[in-house]
Amino acid sequence: MYLSKLHLRNWRTYADVAFDFDEPHRGSPVVLVGALNGRGKTSFLMALYLGIFGRFGLRYCEGYTAAANGDSSTYRHAIEGFRRDMATREEPTEIDITFAPTISELDEQEVRIVRRWHFTGKNSLKQNDSEEVLLYVGKKLVKLPAESDPITAAYERIEKVLFPAHVAPAFFFDGEQAQRLIENMGETGIRKAVEVMFGTKVLDDVAKTVSEYLSRARANAGGAKKTSDRQQQLESKVKEREELNLRIGKLQEEHVRLEQDKDGKERERARLQEELARWGGAAGADAAKLEAEYDKALKAKSDAEASLTALVKRLGMGLALSRLEQAVVNQLKAEEARESWEGLRRGTIENKEKVLAVAMPEPAEKDPLLGQLSDDARQKLRNRFVEALERIYNPPPPNCAPDFLFGHVRGDSRRKVFATLSEVSGTNAAQAQSAVRKLREARDACDALKAKNERIKHLPKVTNELRDSLAALNDENQQITRRLALLEAEVKKSKADLHTLSEDIGRVQEELARLEPEQKRMAVAERIGRALTDLLEQLQPMTTRRLEEKVTEHFVRIADKRFRGGKVCLPPGATPEFEWPDGNRRAFETMGGFEKRSFGIAFSLALAGITQRRVPLVIDTPLGNADSEYRPRTLQAFAEFDSDQVIILTHDQEVTPLLVRAVKKAVNQTFLVTFKSREEGSFVEAGEYFEE
Amino acid sequence: MKPPPCFEDPEAKKMVKRICEQHQIDIELLKDLCELVSLYSGSGRRFGMPDEIATIISRFISRAPE
Numbered sequence: 001m002y003l004s005k006l007h008l009r010n011w012r013t014y015a016d017v018a019f020d021f022d023e024p025h026r027g028s029p030v031v032l033v034g035a036l037n038g039r040g041k042t043s044f045l046m047a048l049y050l051g052i053f054g055r056f057g058l059r060y061c062e063g064y065t066a067a068a069n070g071d072s073s074t075y076r077h078a079i080e081g082f083r084r085d086m087a088t089r090e091e092p093t094e095i096d097i098t099f100a101p102t103i104s105e106l107d108e109q110e111v112r113i114v115r116r117w118h119f120t121g122k123n124s125l126k127q128n129d130s131e132e133v134l135l136y137v138g139k140k141l142v143k144l145p146a147e148s149d150p151i152t153a154a155y156e157r158i159e160k161v162l163f164p165a166h167v168a169p170a171f172f173f174d175g176e177q178a179q180r181l182i183e184n185m186g187e188t189g190i191r192k193a194v195e196v197m198f199g200t201k202v203l204d205d206v207a208k209t210v211s212e213y214l215s216r217a218r219a220n221a222g223g224a225k226k227t228s229d230r231q232q233q234l235e236s237k238v239k240e241r242e243e244l245n246l247r248i249g250k251l252q253e254e255h256v257r258l259e260q261d262k263d264g265k266e267r268e269r270a271r272l273q274e275e276l277a278r279w280g281g282a283a284g285a286d287a288a289k290l291e292a293e294y295d296k297a298l299k300a301k302s303d304a305e306a307s308l309t310a311l312v313k314r315l316g317m318g319l320a321l322s323r324l325e326q327a328v329v330n331q332l333k334a335e336e337a338r339e340s341w342e343g344l345r346r347g348t349i350e351n352k353e354k355v356l357a358v359a360m361p362e363p364a365e366k367d368p369l370l371g372q373l374s375d376d377a378r379q380k381l382r383n384r385f386v387e388a389l390e391r392i393y394n395p396p397p398p399n400c401a402p403d404f405l406f407g408h409v410r411g412d413s414r415r416k417v418f419a420t421l422s423e424v425s426g427t428n429a430a431q432a433q434s435a436v437r438k439l440r441e442a443r444d445a446c447d448a449l450k451a452k453n454e455r456i457k458h459l460p461k462v463t464n465e466l467r468d469s470l471a472a473l474n475d476e477n478q479q480i481t482r483r484l485a486l487l488e489a490e491v492k493k494s495k496a497d498l499h500t501l502s503e504d505i506g507r508v509q510e511e512l513a514r515l516e517p518e519q520k521r522m523a524v525a526e527r528i529g530r531a532l533t534d535l536l537e538q539l540q541p542m543t544t545r546r547l548e549e550k551v552t553e554h555f556v557r558i559a560d561k562r563f564r565g566g567k568v569c570l571p572p573g574a575t576p577e578f579e580w581p582d583g584n585r586r587a588f589e590t591m592g593g594f595e596k597r598s599f600g601i602a603f604s605l606a607l608a609g610i611t612q613r614r615v616p617l618v619i620d621t622p623l624g625n626a627d628s629e630y631r632p633r634t635l636q637a638f639a640e641f642d643s644d645q646v647i648i649l650t651h652d653q654e655v656t657p658l659l660v661r662a663v664k665k666a667v668n669q670t671f672l673v674t675f676k677s678r679e680e681g682s683f684v685e686a687g688e689y690f691e692e
Numbered sequence: 693m694k695p696p697p698c699f700e701d702p703e704a705k706k707m708v709k710r711i712c713e714q715h716q717i718d719i720e721l722l723k724d725l726c727e728l729v730s731l732y733s734g735s736g737r738r739f740g741m742p743d744e745i746a747t748i749i750s751r752f753i754s755r756a757p758e
Contacts, residue, residue, distance in 0.1 A: 198696065198698035198704055199695075199696020199698055199726075200696075200698065202696045202729060202730060203696070203726070205729045206726055206729050209725070209728075209741065209745065210745065212742075213741075517753075521753065524717065524752060525745075525749060527716055528715075528717055528725070530715055531711050531712060531714070531717055531722070532722075535707070535711050538707055539704060542704065
């Protein structure tokens, strides 16, 4: 069986959206539904619980696990909260779910459940007839008995045609919930799981029905046969047994109540411990340690500030010019070239007379060359020399600046500017960045410690109160544990008495059975009752062992190599443990988040597998923030799980497109849920997924 | 109607068989009763159930060896 359609109207962020799922292909069961946080993943999961089971599914929804089964007022409040706040008064909130048989399930029929809630105000459920359920089996509307409550009748019928509500958490769950399975996995949890696994609930119902039949048959037989001594003896024993049964029932009720109480107190204890840790740790010495850390952080911050200030001072002008560094360097180089050219030119001009004196010595009349020339010719020659000398440095070379922009920066000053700029643009720039980073880190560390230190000022009072509460809780828990142990012993003894009494009754009944057919039937009914009691008792350890094997199989596959060769143990009355090949054991609740999550997922997969029901797996955020090694292994475990359809609700940082490539063959379909606006809500695009 | 998984699982089935033998009943009897209970569950009615139980038990008595 697979989920073929989920149509949501006015449900949380969904205005009117349908997921149409393809029929699964063999070997590719995975359907990925991608949605960013707050865009509709949990809404999808909740829609399954509440759409299928109505108020009987609420206690499996996140935030409502403490709700009693079928609790109407919490349910009304929850539904009002789940309604899309932009819906108009006339529009109902509706969840329409269809499960279809796969090609190999020829004898199964399509099951469709339409659940609608009607409102009076915008978000106020109608007082009467606020909910309606339509159940279709094989496309035909199922008529529910008119004399009973239609919602309860629909629920019972749905459990019959689909699967019982208490099986659902094995198939529809979120990774966080799975992780929390450890905390809630007391003996009650295992017992429930065992009931689910082998249909022992039906056996329980049969036992009750047969017992009712016997009471009725005895009442009829008793009236007519009061004269028989054997009959009177039988009736007295049966009465005794009924009283004993009543007593056992009360003891068991008390046991369940105490276990629930204990679970609640355990949760409270965990919360208080977390709170205590938040207030600066469980140890009192943490206060002094934190104070010292804060002082250290203050000094580190002050050092970092001083270091950055010194650097800025040293590189001040360079830093100021650093953004124009290249242009400034080019200009300065051109000016340096001009300065050098001007110096040479000036030197030549200043030495002009000396050069001319060498070329045209005085008196000219006495010179063998110049003496032959007239005065006019000598003057012309002199003018040519002067012009030639001036031409040596004209025009200026091309790398020369036409003018001086930094007229005051010459010679040594210019060389200093060059050096500073080179420091800023080179390795010293990295130093500056590093100093800034260090200062930022030091400031962050200091702020965090300051906040912690502020809180720690109130530490003694708060932590003392928390410690007192924890101590009181521990005392209460110990008392409950002792009371539970006493109750268990009492139940055990009463059951042994019951067993003896039932055997006596059986013997008398068999004797009477020789007399007439009705007594014979009653004798058989007695035997059935005893057989069912034995069966229910003996199935429990067997199913627990089976569950241990399956949980181990899944857990070892998902977890890392540290757990190879070991096994998961589900000891009665204690939390789950892991046993290594050397016999070492450790409770999962003392392990890290990764192991807890792996156990939870392994347990859910084992439970789903062992029920032998072909129900699609729907998992919200299965991987969480697990590391890159763990993700593909878990995803692969889902892909290989024996299910026709595995729907994974995920965000973009979890099952990334890269990760999808690792299990590409197993993926049958993808959806992308996007949020347009508050008015329009979330939309679904089939065939789309997050982009790489 | 499909019987509950404890009647199909090989190991559980063996256990059911052994317990049935101990109490001189048979698996068919339990299966018939499970089916009856399942048929009535969700229907909201119980009328007629005791007669049907009597019929199922009588059927067992007639096939069971003395």
